[in-house]
Amino acid sequence: MIGIKSIASYVPAQGVDNYAQGAKFGKDQEFIFGKIGSTFLPRKAGEQETSDLCVEAVNKLFALYPMLDRASIDALIVVTQNGDAEGLPHTAAIVQHKLGLPTHVAAFDISLGCSGYVYGLYAMKGFMEAAGLKNGLLITADPYSKIVDPEDRNTTMLFGDAATVTWMSEDASWRLGKSSFGTDGSGAEFLKVEDGLFFMNGRQVFNFALLKVPAHLHELLEASRLAADDIDLFCIHQGSAAIVDAVARRFEYDPEKFVKDMLQTGNTVSSSIPLLLEKHVLTSQYKRVALSGFGVGLSWGAAIIERAE
């Protein structure tokens, strides 16, 4: 059974001082720290393409696991809505070539935003099992710096660039448990790109998260016959400090169990959950963790992952 073997990531070292950016828009440090949650927003270099961020993350994985032979990789998914090209070709093909992976790799992109990692885990696991593949790289890389208007106060203080890779295979350290997904295209207008620029209706997205995410997590727990006490940690999409706080409060359980860690990364879209897993879960003693991604679409996905015995 295919599960999560390991995770590596790439977060650009250069970026934006968010206190300074906040000051420009008349926002004080309390707002930036307490509501936005990020004092620094990593930004890719101008010449870096989305595929380059993917390559950086995967090369970190290969450095961590020298025994992982490039020739053994047979599946590659890039979760992105800001790939290298205008529509085609898909970024995963470019990543295959830049990494020097074998041509027997099955590769495609999944178009999803902040819910993308949770969907991607089950799409990769399922695709690999259906096609009989052994070693998959599930990559997230959605550099919003390509589309965010630095003059748009609703978005420019929120997003950071990053990429992650999740190595999925047999003999995994974490197996995937129950999942639950949803889509409401009536809110498609709330997060969109038009004429090359990103637009977000922050109030609508906040309300959506608050109404949907806590209830959806409770439903998933019930379907899994688990109580909140059975979950060691909740890793939800790091949209902003205010969103994470509000979801945790509305969930009505120990808010300390909801990780909040976006201080140096910002909202990294589909990379936010794997960044949390890499830093707070993989090296932990936790046994069972809940994931929840939500955003563009509108789209949401939640899952329980469990440490393999």
Added chain:
Amino acid sequence: MIGIKSIASYVPAQGVDNYAQGAKFGKDQEFIFGKIGSTFLPRKAGEQETSDLCVEAVNKLFALYPMLDRASIDALIVVTQNGDAEGLPHTAAIVQHKLGLPTHVAAFDISLGCSGYVYGLYAMKGFMEAAGLKNGLLITADPYSKIVDPEDRNTTMLFGDAATVTWMSEDASWRLGKSSFGTDGSGAEFLKVEDGLFFMNGRQVFNFALLKVPAHLHELLEASRLAADDIDLFCIHQGSAAIVDAVARRFEYDPEKFVKDMLQTGNTVSSSIPLLLEKHVLTSQYKRVALSGFGVGLSWGAAIIERAE
């Protein structure tokens, strides 16, 4: 086990007379009929979006199966590289809303071109099995009329607009057998969009198809312990009449077993194989059919499907 239950499609009635278009470029009827293979190229109306083509195809499916309740649909994938939006949101969310599907639908887009249907079958089957879903709609819709330059003689005589939907569920009429996939991003430049216009290096793509596809099909048969005689029909991507003929010849088996049917559709990208299945396979007595898609990426995928007993 999730398999193919049925297929429906939408091909716009309006379009381009390809003999007239050929004449404009000094190409005679023999070239249009014999090499291109399409005398008519369907074109969506200007105001039709990609999601509208998807909706038309799915509504045909619902008309065919009145007992298929919209509320029972829980998975939706759109295979496209020419969706409604610039990058985000994904087209599948828009389709969910336009169709009035329930919000418990798991929905995402897969970015792939002419290999997309074969990948999509295994991605959908695998995702549904991994997530415990029951009724999936795998949609293909990649209207190249959005990106093809009508003055580009290398591409404007080739492509047609269409959409298909494959209903995937338990108790399916066709089950998915062995599959094989590949990617070679060193050829990413051979099919791409730049400044809103599609570019194709036809010679390179033709050579790729000729070198890769017949050998890949033979490999798949060998891995499946099957001989060419065991396959009732080969449904390969309908890139052009010349490509289908050349692949069939190079495969060195009865060329009559390679369907060639693009006369009234043109190259419909990821819709070409499901259009063949709908028309030539679902209502047939065939027991075992081979599929092969290849194109943008470069990317290829082949599979054996078998009638359920």
